[in-house]
Amino acid sequence: MLMRTSLRAMSGSRSVLSRPERLPHRAGMAVSIGVQPSPDSLFDEPLRMRVSGLSPLQPVTMKAWLRDQKGQLFQSAALYRADGEGELDPAHSPSLGGHYTGIQPMGLLWSLSPQTPFTRLVKRDVASSPLSVHIQVFDGHCSLEQLTHQPLATATNQRWFMKEGVSRIPVREGRVRGTLFIPPGTGPFPGIIDLYGSVGGMVEHRASLLANHGFLTLALGYFGFDDLPNDFNNLDLEYFEEAVNFLGQHPKVLGPGIGAIGISKGGDLVLSMAAFLPHVIAVVSIGGCNANTLGNLHYKNITLPGLSVSIDRIKFLESTLVDISEVMHNPMDGANNDCIIPIEKAEGHFLFVVGEDDKNWKTPLYAQQAIEKLKENGKENYELITYPEAGHLLEPSYFPFCYASVHRLVGQPVVWGGEMKPHALAQLDLWPKIQTFLRKHLEHQSKL
Structure with a gap:
């Protein structure tokens, strides 16, 4: 039986705006990142991420990063714009640039790229420790190199390789x-x-x-x-x-x-x-x-x-x-x-x-x-x-x-x-x- 799966989706774009585009979030509103399941999940389990407390149509940069067991840094970034209510859901909102484009709910994770070239993410110790994925949201559209200011909000998800009972x-x-x-x-x-x-x-x-x-x-x-x-x-x-x-x-x-x-x-x-x-x-x-x-x-x-x-x-x-x-x-x-x-x-x-x-x-x-x-x-x-x-x-x-x-x-x-x-x-x-x-x-x- 021949089964052909065609996934000719647009390849990930790494283009970003030449200068940060920022819009202050609403005064008195606390920006937060909700992640489900939280705080733990299995590595091959999808996450639901949602940012709230932004200004309507505010441009933001979402970033994810982790360190492997050798301390090697992997990170990704994508450019988004909040909706009219000041919320952002990557499952419904498209990335406008960065490591990928389009609606990709898990794009921040699968686009994680090594800071040290030619490094492959391999999890050797699957039992005693998870991979800690840090998710951040920054004001404005920025490249990774431009993200020097403080994030508006941060969340962490522990990605395990063995569920309870294995x-x-x-x-x-x-x-x-x-x-x-x-x-x-x-x-x-x-x-x-x-x-x-x-x-x-x-x-x-x-x-x-x-x-x-x-x-x-x-x-x-x-x-x-x-x-x-x-x-x-x-x-x-x-x-x-x-x-x-x-x-x-x-x-x-x-x-x-x-x-x-x-x-x-x-x-x-x-x-x-x-x-x-x-x-x-x-x-x-x-x-x-x-x-x-x-x-x-x-x-x-x-x-x-x-x-x-x-x-x-x-x-x-x-x-x-x-x-x-x-x-x-x-x-x-x-x-x-x-x-x-x-x-x-x-x-x-x-x-x-x-x-x-x-x-x-x-x-x-x-x-x-x-x-x-x-x-x-x-x-x-x-x-x-x-x-x-x-x-x-x-x-x-x-x-x-x-x-x-x-x-x-x-x-x-x-x-x-x-x-x-x-x-x-x-x-x-x-x-x-x-x-x-x-x-x-x-x-x-x-x-x-």
Whole structure:
């Protein structure tokens, strides 16, 4: 089944007025920002913001900012005008400029941009602390650099990654290294393995958010964590099979089949899991490849070599920024056929997610080739979602758009592709669709 989502919304504008435009608010009126839910919410939960106490038609600048666990500052600003009653509701009033334009109720959050270039927002500690988002309103239309005067009002929202009752359990079982997130209640719950890409280590934010929505999720490390290998030059699928068996045997997991979700390198790993491991029956590949990449993958007496690359195809965009979208070879070239993942052998279901402006590699081509392979073998066990003007790093709802960040393998910042506004709207559209796909194919087991 082909499902195409077009989000050709106007990309975010960063233009601002050349000089601040101000109008004093009404004397004696206290300006306030109401935020719901308050003071706490889940990170992928929408907020309702409303400013009151302004003068009729008063121009104001709304600003949001947070600091990540390393102290890095992320901030955004948008220009608004109060209504005739002196109130402002971003759910009904358009932004006139700044980091985005138009009516975007959550624009202040998804447009948060790093003060230090090429910094990606990643929440490592999902259990003990939230991300504190500060929302401010200033008199007049100003750029971030011009906001030196005191705000008229400030509000704070604590954005958590685990709701009350979700359990976080570190896993050291056999060779398996990861973190288990168990929803509240008796279950059974659909079981999911969550994989990230070349960032390595242990990435837990998506797994914890999935647990909030009723999925028992194992965030699985596979290199650069604990006593695991430092790289992925030689991975063995038996490790992932051990993780599948561990999760499938959990008393609260609805079985026998489980799901898997992966992005980038994790995207081709979940395809390999579906092709070779029969208990993996529903996989989501986000910005993945239809061939094994970046090193050898071994399973029993089978080895899938890594798809070949040409380093000389790197494009230097700036002194420190590179484009690697042309580096990877075409999997369908004769010399690379042995890298292709035999997904036609899988009995499970696939969801391919494509950002059409992916600058990490040619995701649209890889998804097309994967679907053609399934069709050639009489398979219709797939869905495809594509997003124009979206890039490689499609994260859960409201994660700030990351234009470029340091690539572990390249050793310097690479551009990921996409435009801020359509990419952010793609994430907002995609996140519930991922859950619907996984729930459809995993909860159905109880009816067999």
